[in-house]
Every structure is written in C-alpha cells, then in structure tokens.
Amino acid sequence: MAISIAHLGPPGTxxxxxxxxxxxxxxxxxxxxxxxCPYPSIPQTLRSVAAREADLAVVPVENSIHGSVAxxxxxxxELDQLKIQYALVLPIAHALLSRGSAFEKLKTVxxxxxxxxxxxxxxxxxxxxxxQMATNSTTEALQYLDEDLTAAAIASERAAxxxxxxxxxxEIADYPDNCTRFWVVGLQDDGRGDRISLAFSTPTNTPGAxxxxxxxxxxxxxxxxxxxxxxxxRLLGEYIFFIELEGDITQEPxxxxxxxxxxxxxxxxxxxxxxxxxRTQSSHQA
Amino acid sequence: MAISIAHLGPPGTxxxxxxxxxxxxxxxxxxxxxxxCPYPSIPQTLRSVAAREADLAVVPVENSIHGSVAxxxxxxxELDQLKIQYALVLPIAHALLSRGSAFEKLKTVxxxxxxxxxxxxxxxxxxxxxxQMATNSTTEALQYLDEDLTAAAIASERAAxxxxxxxxxxEIADYPDNCTRFWVVGLQDDGRGDRISLAFSTPTNTPGAxxxxxxxxxxxxxxxxxxxxxxxxRLLGEYIFFIELEGDITQEPxxxxxxxxxxxxxxxxxxxxxxxxxRTQSSHQA
Numbered sequence: 001m002a003i004s005i006a007h008l009g010p011p012g013t014x015x016x017x018x019x020x021x022x023x024x025x026x027x028x029x030x031x032x033x034x035x036x037c038p039y040p041s042i043p044q045t046l047r048s049v050a051a052r053e054a055d056l057a058v059v060p061v062e063n064s065i066h067g068s069v070a071x072x073x074x075x076x077x078e079l080d081q082l083k084i085q086y087a088l089v090l091p092i093a094h095a096l097l098s099r100g101s102a103f104e105k106l107k108t109v110x111x112x113x114x115x116x117x118x119x120x121x122x123x124x125x126x127x128x129x130x131x132q133m134a135t136n137s138t139t140e141a142l143q144y145l146d147e148d149l150t151a152a153a154i155a156s157e158r159a160a161x162x163x164x165x166x167x168x169x170x171e172i173a174d175y176p177d178n179c180t181r182f183w184v185v186g187l188q189d190d191g192r193g194d195r196i197s198l199a200f201s202t203p204t205n206t207p208g209a210x211x212x213x214x215x216x217x218x219x220x221x222x223x224x225x226x227x228x229x230x231x232x233x234r235l236l237g238e239y240i241f242f243i244e245l246e247g248d249i250t251q252e253p254x255x256x257x258x259x260x261x262x263x264x265x266x267x268x269x270x271x272x273x274x275x276x277x278x279r280t281q282s283s284h285q286a
Numbered sequence: 287m288a289i290s291i292a293h294l295g296p297p298g299t300x301x302x303x304x305x306x307x308x309x310x311x312x313x314x315x316x317x318x319x320x321x322x323c324p325y326p327s328i329p330q331t332l333r334s335v336a337a338r339e340a341d342l343a344v345v346p347v348e349n350s351i352h353g354s355v356a357x358x359x360x361x362x363x364e365l366d367q368l369k370i371q372y373a374l375v376l377p378i379a380h381a382l383l384s385r386g387s388a389f390e391k392l393k394t395v396x397x398x399x400x401x402x403x404x405x406x407x408x409x410x411x412x413x414x415x416x417x418q419m420a421t422n423s424t425t426e427a428l429q430y431l432d433e434d435l436t437a438a439a440i441a442s443e444r445a446a447x448x449x450x451x452x453x454x455x456x457e458i459a460d461y462p463d464n465c466t467r468f469w470v471v472g473l474q475d476d477g478r479g480d481r482i483s484l485a486f487s488t489p490t491n492t493p494g495a496x497x498x499x500x501x502x503x504x505x506x507x508x509x510x511x512x513x514x515x516x517x518x519x520r521l522l523g524e525y526i527f528f529i530e531l532e533g534d535i536t537q538e539p540x541x542x543x544x545x546x547x548x549x550x551x552x553x554x555x556x557x558x559x560x561x562x563x564x565r566t567q568s569s570h571q572a
Contacts, residue, residue: 062517062522063517063522064517064519064520064521064522065517065519066356066517067356067515067516067517070352070353070403071406089522113399113420117356132420132422133419133420134399134418134419134420136418174519175519175520177520177521177522179522181522208504208509209509210500210509210510210511210512210513211500211501211503211504211510212504214496214497214500215497215501215504217497218494218497218498218501223494223495223496224496224497225496225523226496226515226523226525227496227513227515227525227527228515229353229512229513229514229515230353231348231349231350231351231352231353233350233351233460233461234350234461234463235350235463236348236349236350236375236463236465236467237511237512239512239513241513
C-alpha cells in the first residue's frame with residue numbers, strides 16, 4: 001500500500017518540494033510508492049498523523065535566514081506521540097510572481113510570513129511602498145494574482161510553472177545559500193540514526209536551571225548542534241528547550257546524559273532518533 | 287529639553303502603551319518631559335536612535351505566548367552602537383474590534399503577526415473560516431475596518447477607545463497572564479542595573495561550541511535567565527546566542543565570565559547593563 005505523506009499545501013509549496021524529495025528516497029530505498037496529502041496549516045499537517053489520517057508529515061523546522069518555525073516546535077511539544085524519522089535540507093529560491101508588468105504598479109505582495117521575512121531587505125529596497133500581506137502558504141498567496149494586476153506573490157519558480165504565472169524577479173532572498181530544514185514525522189520511532197532531538201521544560205527560578213541541563217551533555221563529550229527556546233505560554237520567563245545532539249540512543253554516554261537530564265527537567269520528551277537524508281539539488285527546486 | 291521616545295506606531299499600539307509607562311517613570315524619577323515619536327516598523331524605530339533622530343526607542347522583545355520578537359534581536363545585533371537602558375513588562379489584553387455586528391459575517395481579521403499568533407486557538411475555534419492578514423502593527427490593522435463590515439482587527443481596548451471602534455469580543459488571547467517584555471534602547475550605556483544582556487556568535491563545527499560559552503557563567507555561579515538563538519543568516523546551523531544574566535558589569539565574577547566568554551565567541555556584543563522597571567497595571571492598558 002502507498003505511504004500517505006501530509007504537507008503544507010496547496011501543491012507548489014516548498015514543503016511539497018521537500019515531500020517529493022522524501023518520496024524519491026522512499027522509492028529508492030524501499031520501493032514503496034507514496035501519496036501526497038496537502039493540508040492548509042502546519043498544525044493540521046501534524047494532527048493528520050496523530051489522527052492516523054496520514055502515515056507521515058513533512059514540516060519545516062528552521063530557515064537559515066529567518067530562523068525557527070515556532071508553530072512546528074509548539075505543535076510537536078503538544079502532540080507528543082509524534083516521532084521524527086528523518087531530517088532533510090532543501091535550498092530555497094524565492095521569486096516574485098505577478099500578472100502585472102511593472103514594479104511601479106504593485107500595491108500588495110502576498111506570501112507566507114517566513115518567505116516575507118526571508119526577503120525583507122529586498123522588499124524594503126525595491127518595493128518600499130508596497131503592503132505586505134501574510135498568507136497560510138506561499139501557494140495560497142497565488143490566488144490573489146489572477147484578478148489583480150497590482151498584486152504580487154513570493155513563491156518558488158516551480159510554483160510559477162505549476163500555475164503558469166509570470167516571474168517579475170528571481171533570487172530575491174536577502175542572503176545567499178538560503179536553506180530550510182524539514183522534519184519527517186510519524187507515529188513510530190525507528191530509533192535509528194545519528195541525530196537525536198529532544199525537548200524539556202525546566203523548573204523556574206532555580207539558579208542554573210537553564211545551563212545545568214545543557215551541561216549533562218558537555219560533561220560526557222556529546223556535541224549539541226542546536227539549542228532553541230520557546231515559551232511555556234504559562235509565565236513570562238519560563239521556557240521549553242529544544243535540543244539537537246549528535247548521537248544514537250543506544251550509545252552509553254547518550255543514555256547516561258538522558259538519565260541525568262531527567263533529574264534537571266520538569267518534563268522531558270524525546271522527539272526522535274533519526275538520520276539526515278542526503279542533500280539533493282533535485283528538479284523539484286527548479 | 288524633552289526626551290524623544292521612538293516606538294512602533296501609529297498611536298494605540300501596545301508598544302506605545304509601554305512607552306507611556308516609560309514616560310511616567312522618567313517624569314517621576316527625573317522630572318523630565320517626553321515626546322512620543324511613532325515609526326512604522328521595529329527596524330525603523332531602532333534606526334531612529336542610531337541616526338540620532340530620537341533619544342530612546344521602546345521595542346518588544348518577547349511575549350509569554352508567542353515567544354521572541356525575532357526582528358528586534360536581529361536589528362539589535364546589526365545596530366551594535368545601541369545599548370539597552372531598561373526592561374519593562376506589560377500585561378497584554380487583546381480584543382476583537384469590528385464595525386460589523388456578527389461573527390458570522392466576518393471574512394478577514396487583520397493584526398500584527400504577534401497578536402494573531404497569541405490568539406491562534408481562539409481564531410481557530412471561533413472564526414475558523416476567516417482569513418488572517420498580517421499588518422505592521424495592531425493599530426495599522428484598524429484602517430481596514432471603516433469601509434468593510436466583514437473586516438475585524440485584533441488590538442487593545444485602549445486602541446478601540448482611541449479610534450472609537452466597537453469591541454466584538456474581549457480577552458481573546460489563548461492563555462491567561464499574557465505579557466510582553468520590552469527593552470528601552472539608547473545610544474549611551476548607563477551601565478547600571480541587575481541585568482546584563484549580551485549576544486555572541488560561535489565558531490562552527492567545533493565540539494562543544496554551543497555549550498562551552500554557556501558554561502563560563504555556570505562555573506562562576508552566575509544565573510542565566512534567558513537563552514535565545516537566532517540564525518547568523520550565513521549558513522544553516524550557525525547561530526547567534528542572545529543571553530540574559532543576573533548581575534552587574536562591575537562585579538568580579540561577571541567580568542571574569544565575560545573575559546572567558548571572549549575566548550569561546552567569534553563576535554561578542556554587550557547589549558546593555560540595565561534594570562527592570564517595576565510592573566504597573568497602569569491606565570494605559572485599559
């Protein structure tokens with residue numbers, strides 16, 4: 001039976017491109033076919049797996065320019081039965097799409113907040129008077145272009161081809177090497193790979209509450225590749241830490257660190273032990 | 287001469303309410319008068335101080351529900367001549383404003399992305415079909431209400447009074463005790479207070495690169511009250527850490543920690559040594 005893969009839609013989003021990379025990987029490694037299922041938001045994408053409507057979900061985690069995708073971290077903390085099975089990194093190339101012919105006539109630019117954030121300086125330099133409007137996905141932004149020649153959208157060149165929309169400008173991100181990291185999430189934990197992601201909350205107002213939990217890894221020579229904090233939403237100054245470390249859950253120093261971490265953490269959730277899929281410059285990007 | 291205070295405008299924003307709290311504090315402690323200067327964005331607010339157009343800027347740093355205000359951290363890292371002079375915390379109470387009379391007829395809700403983020407569950411529960419549109423400030427969202435009875439905005443009750451707009455629903459944030467922390471930033475560093483904020487980038491791909499810099503404080507018994515990471519924007523996996531610690535820059539252990547931190551950091555910037563203004567439930571909130 002085909003594997004169903006949930007992602008932020010409609011078709012044409014960067015997350016769909018990431019899902020297509022996963023489809024290729026699954027086809028090459030296990031010969032399994034896959035079916036893509038677009039959802040209108042990241043929380044709904046993740047909930048579809050928790051509710052067993054889809055087998056896997058592909059969600060963006062962080063971008064090299066704009067940083068963390070907070071809604072992904074917050075949703076994963078809540079839906080704690082989900083486990084990360086793979087990570088993958090995708091190069092991101094933003095274009096400005098419009099049916100209008102000139103920059104001077106543009107009044108509004110629509111896109112996902114992450115894409116607007118990644119092109120902030122470009123927009124300030126070339127479209128300073130244009131109103132920026134956030135949409136649920138880069139593809140959703142395209143619906144505003146058909147009847148309005150003063151509207152533009154930021155999306156991929158792939159989306160431009162898919163919906164037959166003219167490109168007014170290419171490569172408009174503020175910094176080169178724009179990349180987004182995605183997680184592939186499912187209900188089962190394969191428990192294989194060289195990365196471990198976990199999240200924990202700490203008791204408040206305890207001296208060292210933020211640093212002591214991080215030291216359990218340093219003391220055992222385990223390298224952290226990422227530390228991200230999110231608010232607990234209960235009280236200003238209370239945080240949940242999302243940590244990524246290099247290691248395998250079966251290694252003794254990793255197990256000892258996690259046991260020690262349990263002493264410092266209020267709530268500790270292992271988000272997954274997984275591997276990073278090899279980077280592709282696949283045709284989905286073009 | 288009056289002190290000029292830049293803030294995100296137009297008048298009626300939560301940042302203006304925070305600026306009014308500062309005005310009260312300055313008037314009580316030094317008898318100095320102040321002049322509020324609204325700016326259309328957070329980067330422009332901060333740049334006004336760097337360019338000596340305004341004496342101080344008030345900017346939001348983090349919210350108890352939605353987390354960090356990334357653009358504030360990114361802008362302060364860039365404009366490194368600015369120094370934090372005070373922190374202040376403001377309770378935030380969001381209301382739904384509209385000239386339309388019924389939820390069922392609403393098609394669009396406008397607000398700042400932070401305010402939309404703080405009311406996400408409420409919006410999903412009560413206005414699931416309504417399109418969410420991001421604006422540059424909560425006050426900017428109000429301009430859409432006058433001619434469109436299907437439009438609503440999320441802003442404060444204070445803004446509703448100021449612009450004479452009807453309130454359709456009150457207290458619509460997803461969690462109680464919603465608070466935002468603000469920084470007051472100027473060109474001079476008073477170097478007084480019990481908080482120190484700093485930011486640093488680390489060399490990449492070095493084992494312990496993320497944890498070693500944090501340990502310099504733990505080793506000397508200095509408590510960190512916040513750790514936040516932002517991307518360097520150069521390469522995925524390279525971060526700038528924003529750290530807040532309890533201490534005074536004149537204390538010996540603090541100076542020793544900062545000297546040790548210098549060894550681990552690629553670039554280190556002291557953002558300020560400041561105090562937290564007492565919390566007020568002032569009339570500006572109502």
